[in-house]
Amino acid sequence: MESNSFLQVINISKSFRGLNAVSNVSLKLNSGDILGLIGPNGAGKTTLFNLITGFLRPDSGTIEFLGRNLVGFEPHQNCKVGITRTFQIVKPFSHLSTLENIAVGCYNRTNDVREVEEKAWEILRFVGLEKKALYPASSLTTPDRKRLELARALGTAPKLLLLDEVMAGLNPTEESQIIDLVHKIRESGIAIFIIEHHMRVIMGLSDRIIVLHHGVCIADGEPRTVCEDRNVIEAYLGKGAYFAKN
C-alpha cells in the first residue's frame, strides 16, 4: 500500500486545560528529507513531537505515515512502524552499559541476540562510542550522552527520526561532530525532523523549516525564505523589529 506522502500531519491540535499548545498545525515531510522545526520557547515544538510519536494524543487532526493513520498509536507501536525520537533532556538507561543501551533499540527489529550485538557494535562505531561500549551510560559525558540518544534511536532502524535539540549544551566542536552524524544518518536514507535553537545549525541542515509560535505554524518553507519572513522575525524579536531591519 504505497502512498504518495511519507509523513503528513493535518490540522493537528492539542490543548492543556484551555492552553492551546499546538493548534491546527499541518505539515508534510518527504522521504529522505530533513525538516527543521524552530520557534521561541514554549512555542509547542516538543508538544508537536510528543503528538507525532504517540506520547500525547491529539485532540483533533490526523497523522499519516506511509498511508497509515497513527492517531491513537502508542510510542512503541510508532517505533515498530518506523518513527522514533530522541529526548531534549537525555534519558540514558544509566545502569546499563552503552552497548546494552543501544541493544534495547536494536531488539526492535529482531529477537536474535547475535544479530543485535553485531548491529549494536556497528552503530557504536558509526557514532564513535565503541571505546565506551562497556562502560555504564551514567559515566558518559554530556556530548557522549547525546550520541547515545542518537545511537539508540538508530538501533531501532527507523524510517523517520525526530531529534529534539540534540545539540543543546554542546560546544561548537561537539556540535559540528553531531551535525556530521546527522548528515550521515540522512545519507543512509532516514528522514529527519529536527528541533533546534541554534540558527546557524538548523539553517545549514534543513531542506525546509517550519516555525511555530504559540502553537501556530507561522511559516513553512526554505530556510532562506523563512528567516526573512516578517512573522518569524516578529515572533523572535517583537513587533517593529521587521521595520528596524529594513
Next chain:
Amino acid sequence: MHEQQQRQGYLSRGLSRRKWLIVGLIFIGLHFLPWTLAPQYVHILIMIFLFTIMGQGWNILGGYAGQFSFGHALFFGLGAYTSTLMFIHWGLSPWIGMFFSCFIGIMMGLFIGYLSFRYGLTGPFFALIMLAFAEIFHMISISWKAVGAALGLLIPLKGTSFVFMQFIDKKPFYFITLWMMVGSLYLIWRIEKTRMGLYFLAVREDSDAAGALGVNAFRYKMIAMMISAGLTSIGGTIYAQYLLYIDPDITFGVLNSVEIMIRPIIGGPGTVLGPLLGSLVLTPLAEFTRLVFQSYSGVYLMIYGMILVAVIIFLPDGLIGFAKGIINKAQRKVP
C-alpha cells in the same frame, strides 16, 4: 584480532567452563550437606533456599522491571492458602496444588498489574497498591471462618508421604527447596540474557525512553508481574507444607512482605545472585536472633532495619555490588 574477540557475546555471555565446573561442584556438594549438619542448621538452609525463591520472585518485578512491590506476602499467602485448602477439602496433593497456587497467584498478579500499570501507577503508588491488596486478603483471612479465620489452618498430618509433600525428616525439604532455588536462579539467569531481560531493565531505567525504542512497557511489566507472582506463590505452598501450619499473620502479614523483599534489596536488586546472597546473610541472622532473644521476638526486625539503613547508605548496589567491587579490584579489571 583481539578487537574481534572483544566484540563477541557481551549480551549473551554465558559462564566459562571453569565457572560451570565450580557451580556444578557447589551444587553437588550441597547434596551432601544435610548429612553433616544438625537438623536446626538444615532448617536454616531450607529457609535460606525458600526465601531465595521468593526473593527471586520479588526481584524479577522489583529489581529487574523496577516495579517496587510492598506486598508480596499477598502472593505468598495466596499460594499457601490455595494448596492447603485444596488439600484439606479435596485431599489434593500439594504437588498439584502448587500449580493451582501458581495459577491463582498469577491471576491476582495480572489483575493488580492491569489496574496499576494500565493507569501508569509506579513507584510508591504501586508499592501501596500491593500493600493494600495484601492487607485486604489479610483481613479476609482473619475474619472468614471457612479459611480458618484468625486461628489459621493446620495441615492434617499424613506421616512421611511424598505424594502429600509431608516429611518427618527435614532432608527431603532440603532437596525440594534446593532444586527449586537452583531452578529459579537458572530461570532468572536465562531471562537476563534475552530480549525480555533487557527490556525489563530498560523499563526500570526509563519507561518513556524504552517506549520510544519500541518497548511495550505495559506488556513487559505484566510479564514481570506474572513470573514474580508465580514464583512467590510456589514459595508459599512449600512453606505451608514445611511448617504444616499457616495463619493470616505469617502469610499475608506486612512483616512477611518485608521478609520477602528485604533479601533481594540487601543482596542486590536486579541481579541473579542478589536474593541468594541477601538470604545467606539475613536468614541465619533472623533465625539466630530469634533463638537468642526468644522473649523479645521483634529484635531481629530491629537488626534488619539497621542492616537495611547501612546497606542503603554504604552499598547502594547491595552486597553483590560490594563483592563485585572487591573482585574487580583484585583482578584489576576495567568495570
